[in-house]
Amino acid sequence: APVEYYLQQNASLQEMPMPEVAVASNTSDYYSSQSQPPGTSRHIPQTIIVGVRKGGTRALLEMLDIHPNIVVAATEVHFFDWDENYIKGTEWYRNLMPFSYKNQITIEKTPGYFTSLHAPKRIHDMNSSVKLLIILRDPTERVISDYTQVYYNRLESHKPVQRFEDIVIKNGVLNTKYKAIQRSLYDVHMERWLKYFNMNQIHIVDGNTLIKTPLKELQKVERFLNLPPRIVSSNFYFNQTKGFYCIRSDGKERCLHESKGRPHPVVNGTVLEQLYSYFREHNRSFYKMVNQSFNWH
Numbered sequence: 276a277p278v279e280y281y282l283q284q285n286a287s288l289q290e291m292p293m294p295e296v297a298v299a300s301n302t303s304d305y306y307s308s309q310s311q312p313p314g315t316s317r318h319i320p321q322t323i324i325v326g327v328r329k330g331g332t333r334a335l336l337e338m339l340d341i342h343p344n345i346v347v348a349a350t351e352v353h354f355f356d357w358d359e360n361y362i363k364g365t366e367w368y369r370n371l372m373p374f375s376y377k378n379q380i381t382i383e384k385t386p387g388y389f390t391s392l393h394a395p396k397r398i399h400d401m402n403s404s405v406k407l408l409i410i411l412r413d414p415t416e417r418v419i420s421d422y423t424q425v426y427y428n429r430l431e432s433h434k435p436v437q438r439f440e441d442i443v444i445k446n447g448v449l450n451t452k453y454k455a456i457q458r459s460l461y462d463v464h465m466e467r468w469l470k471y472f473n474m475n476q477i478h479i480v481d482g483n484t485l486i487k488t489p490l491k492e493l494q495k496v497e498r499f500l501n502l503p504p505r506i507v508s509s510n511f512y513f514n515q516t517k518g519f520y521c522i523r524s525d526g527k528e529r530c531l532h533e534s535k536g537r538p539h540p541v542v543n544g545t546v547l548e549q550l551y552s553y554f555r556e557h558n559r560s561f562y563k564m565v566n567q568s569f570n571w572h
């Protein structure tokens with residue numbers, strides 16, 4: 276069956292991400308729950324973070340929220356990938372956006388858009404000049420992160436869990452039908468986006484770099500969005516306990532939710548090699564497509 280077949284099975288409950296919560300009281304969620312400040316209104320997003328799931332989408336959104344010219348939707352909206360939301364129409368979508376001033380851009384993130392069959396066309400139909408942000412990380416690392424999330428979701432709902440290796444290897448060969456593997460075929464998904472959007476409307480954020488040197492990646496995004504540089508190194512501090520950078524903004528410090536940055540299982544070396552070699556060709560084709568290389572295995 277084609278890749279699309281497996282991706283359409285996305286909605287199975289056990290694979291659903293946990294509902295995301297806003298990390299701090301100074302996010303736009305808090306802002307939008309307030310009464311409408313004079314001179315503001317709700318706008319459909321001029322920029323959308325379309326994925327990828329487990330790429331670092333929440334970190335990217337929260338870090339962009341530092342910028343005074345950016346307001347962000349606090350929750351994942353799933354407008355373009357879930358039919359039951361899409362049929363509610365653009366006004367429904369707009370009403371979920373925070374209030375913004377004229378000099379601010381609205382950003383929402385829904386990681387599921389990247390692998391959705393319908394999202395590219397639907398987003399294009401809404402606004403053909405929208406700017407898209409896609410945050411990607413090493414595809415094998417992304418599979419392990421995806422597995423880890425489902426693992427914890429299942430533990431929390433008292434469902435049985437399987438070892439990573441037992442899902443990924445079936446009858447001695449790589450189980451390429453595993454949805455987490457399908458989601459890491461970046462070239463397959465990117466092809467659909469490029470049917471509707473030019474590369475000059477798309478900016479790819481390196482999720483591995485965002486973890487290590489967030490400022491560097493955010494400055495590139497500021498430039499892509501034609502925003503004045505406002506995000507600075509003092510907006511970040513490394514939290515030793517969490518093992519990740521956290522955010523300092525408006526006199527407050529905040530780290531992402533504990534479900535972000537969870538330890539991954541140690542994966543058998545042979546299995547890792549099988550994954551690396553499976554993705555290698557796809558990565559090469561992706562680099563060509565976007566005219567950009569990444570340090571993936």
Ligand SMILES: Nc1ncnc2c1ncn2[C@@H]1O[C@H](COP(=O)(O)OS(=O)(=O)O)[C@@H](OP(=O)(O)O)[C@H]1O
Nearest residue numbers: 328329330331332333334386420519520535536537
């Ligand atoms: N600063 C900071 N703090 C915490 N976590 C960070 C940060 N920057 C990037 N990341 C990485 O973000 C990964 C989660 O990605 P997403 O937010 O896209 O996940 S989701 O699809 O919305 O569930 C998450 O994946 P895991 O490490 O597997 O938990 C992190 O590696």
